Amino acid sequence: MPDHSMTPRHAVVVGGGLAGVTAALRLADEGVHVTLAEGRPRLGGLAFSFRRGSLTVDNGQHVYLRCCTAYRWFLDRVDGAALAPLQRRLDVPVLDVAAPHGPRLGRLRRSALPVPLHLAASLAGYPHLSLAERAGVGRAALALGRLDPADPALDGIDFATWLGRHGQSRRAIEALWDLVGVATLNATAADASMGLAAMVFKTGLLSEPGAADIGWARVPLGELHDTLARKALDSAGVRTELSTRVREITRGEGGRWHVDVDGERLDADTVVLAVPQREAHALLPDGALEDPDRLLDIGTAPILNIHVLYDRKVLRRPFFAALGTPVQWVFDRTEASGLPEGQYLALSQSAAQDEIDAPVAELRGRYLTELERLLPAARGAEVRDFFVTRERTATFAPSPGVGRLRPGARTRLPGLYLAGAWTATGWPATMESAVRSGFTAAGAALSALGRPHEHPLKEAV
Structure with a gap:
């Protein structure tokens, strides 16, 4: 339990997407007084819902995997896990309408066998690849499993080049690697950093048998990321200000921070800037990053x-x-x-x-x-x-070379931190990356404030 007898500390979190909400909850859970400012009239960032007549519509389909442990923490923290359950076991129906003898259904499924045997039977019977292509996929998967996704050299090449070097045909890329990769990376293999692709496939398919089991919300996203998130923030004592646009962030005397919003100045010991990279660039005070224009190079x-x-x-x-x-x-x-x-x-x-x-x-x-x-x-x-x-x-854009552009949570100015799926989480732009960035920013802020804490996933702080 946090020690509330310590000197009160105040934080302002700018941005109410998953990264900002996570950072606010983590700070508040450790006894920091938090104000969250969000320019939209709702929380949730780009994972939201809206009304169309009598329907409640998500802006797009968002899924997560069992290996997304940070997002699963978020669901538990807002009491929403039961509303976004996971498959018991990975099972993806794949329909090929261009098959020679008419539409053909295949399935990507896992068994309970250990990695990599958990996918062996499914791959052996996958009808959308030839026997030689299936064997080639297995060899490439084993080679991929030996890679370190954090190796900077992998960030400099594209996934398609690596796949080609490992004997993957155009059909294998289309029917398997891009089937998964486009949905998780938001890029085809030719446009994706090998480092990020290695991270996705190694973590999702080669870490443990159930890692790639799919979960998705059975309710509108707004119920999870706005309604339940707001309830959790309220219960944690966070002051949440919606429709509140931040105009300027400045450093005051004694290391304090000033966050100017419409009609008010918020004072804080620490600030977490959890907005998209271009918006972050516009709000960053001078000297916060060695080369702030690199944020604009992130596509x-x-x-x-x-x-x-x-x-x-x-x-x-x-x-x-x-x-x-x-x-x-x-x-x-x-x-x-x-x-x-x-x-x-x-x-x-x-x-x-x-x-x-x-x-x-x-x-x-x-x-x-x-x-x-x-x-x-x-x-x-x-x-x-x-x-x-x-x-x-x-x-x-998960383009080759993007890894060197993604900043960490800490800036060069004490008390100012960055969060967002675009920061250096090691993950592509997913809900998991957003939540992880919130963990990292809040953890850095708590350490600087002298607040002992544990990482929610029991990882190194």
């Missing part, structure tokens, strides 16, 4: 989300992935959205640079046709609504 990558409401049930599974079509991943969001009849499908399209600005009419024509190819039951169904959500800067 961004878009995600496009297609939302389709049918008058009847056209998909029996909760989700599936697709090959031989522009469609990537399809999720059934009917129950979570509150749709009383029919079915609501959400298509998550990562690495969507070529389509992010396409007109809705063009996307409607393309994706309704593709859904009819994938789902025979959709061919006679009435489309009651079709709409699109676009996140043009959904994630940082």
Whole structure:
């Protein structure tokens, strides 16, 4: 338990996404008085919900894996774990509509056997690769397991180059490596840092048998990341100010910090800046980073989300992935959205640079046709609504070389810390990375404030 008899300390957290909420909770849990300022009228950052008529709609499909221990801590901390359960065992239906003899279903599943045997049976029977390609994938996976994702040399090359050097065909990349990698990295293998790809595949598929089991919210994201998060913050004593834009952060006398918001100045012993990299660049005081313009060199990558409401049930599974079509991943969001009849499908399209600005009419024509190819039951169904959500800067771009651009939590100014999925967490731009960054920033701040603490995951502080 925190020692509240110690000299009161005050912190301001700028940004109410997962990174900022995590940092605020960790600081408050250790007895620091925290004010969280968020410019939007809600918490949750880019993992949020909105209303469309009577529906509650997520801005996009967000999933996590069993190996995402930090995000799982977050769910537990806000009392939301039961609302976003994990699969008992990894099971991903993969439908190839371009197969020679018509659409063919395969599955990526794990057994209870130890790594790497847990995926051996599934890979041996995976119909979307030839026998030689399956054997080649196994050899590449073993080579990948020997890599250190933190090796700076891996950050300098792209994943596709490494896969090519290890005998992976174009088909193997499409039907397996990119099937997973595009969804987790938000980039194809050709555009992804080998370091980040190694981290994803080594941690998710080669660390322990259940690491890649998939979890997702069975309720709107806003219930987890806004409603329950706000309740947790309130219970921890955090003062949460929504629709509050931070104008300037300055250092005052005696090492104190001033955070200017509309109509008020917030004074603090420490500040955690948990906003996107370009916004952080605009708010950073002089001298905070050796080269602050490097933040502007961290690129961004878009995600496009297609939302389709049918008058009847056209998909029996909760989700599936697709090959031989522009469609990537399809999720059934009917129950979570509150749709009383029919079915609501959400298509998550990562690495969507070529389509992010396409007109809705063009996307409607393309994706309704593709859904009819994938789902025979959709061919006679009435489309009651079709709409699109676009996140043009959904994630940082995981390009080769991005690792040297990502700053750590500590700045050169005592008492000022950075958080966000784009900081140096070792993870790609995921909910897991965001929460981990909140841990790191809060841990650094607590150490500087002289507050003994343990890392929530029992890792080194």
